[in-house]
Amino acid sequence: MPTEGVYGNVEGLAQFTRALARAGADGVRDEVKQANFDVAEKLKDAAQSKAAGLSRQQRSAAQSLRATKTQNYSAIRMGSARKPYALGAEFGAKKLTRKGAIARGFRPWRGNEFDGWAGGPGYFLHPSIREKGPQLIQEYMDKIDRLMSEAFPE
Template sequence: MPVDGVAGNVEGLAQFTRALARIGANGLRDGVKEANYEVADKLTDAARSKAAGLSRQQKAAAESLRATKTQNYAAVRLGSARKPYALGAEFGAKKRTRRGVLARGFRRWRGNAFSGWAGGPGYFLHPAIRENGPELIEEYMRRIDAISQEAFPE
């Protein structure tokens, strides 16, 4: 399963869910949707735990993390109208004030480009992806395999 950026791309998942729809397997489609959500939700929990040991700002920003529930992909969203600083809390800031202090109390810039599983950007979400991503992908694939066996028993 190739990994593009921070997204794990499950080749054929969209075709698989369409096949389930054609055979009238609503329960199985719901199983895929639930597997998507559970993996994304576990990642948000891991990121919140990581943020809990950081600054108040980062902990508050991590509260805006939410897993999305779709049939074709799993996603984690960060930020909200009430927490517009969430991306700054995750990635840091480059801009400094006249006194040389980083803007809005952010930590120093850590980038926003995923550079693989070994290292890269972020303070809480991306480190949680790096630490838990491979394990969550394996768990997800086990769930998809089980669903496949139900849909196509032969």
């Protein structure tokens, strides 16, 4: 399972869930779906905790984080119609106002390292992924291994 940045790919997961469907193992499919959701939910909680120590805008933006639930992947969505500034709160802004302040009260840009930020992108979600990701991936893979063993004992 190679990981690249904040993206983790479990090779064969889609094929595994299709095989479960063919085998009539709907209960195991539901457990895989729940395992996907659990990872996203734990990352969301970690990001909201990290944002709690930041600005009011970042705390508010972090409250818009929500985990998604599918059989083949998990994701965390950010922002809403009521919080359109969520991505700016996570990544900051490059544009300065006439008075030299960062636009709309955002912190300085942390979207990529091209502007001198070497710590990685983001203020709360992406740092949480970097900190918690390896542990959560291991927990997830352990659960998938257990589910595979139960579904296809040999």
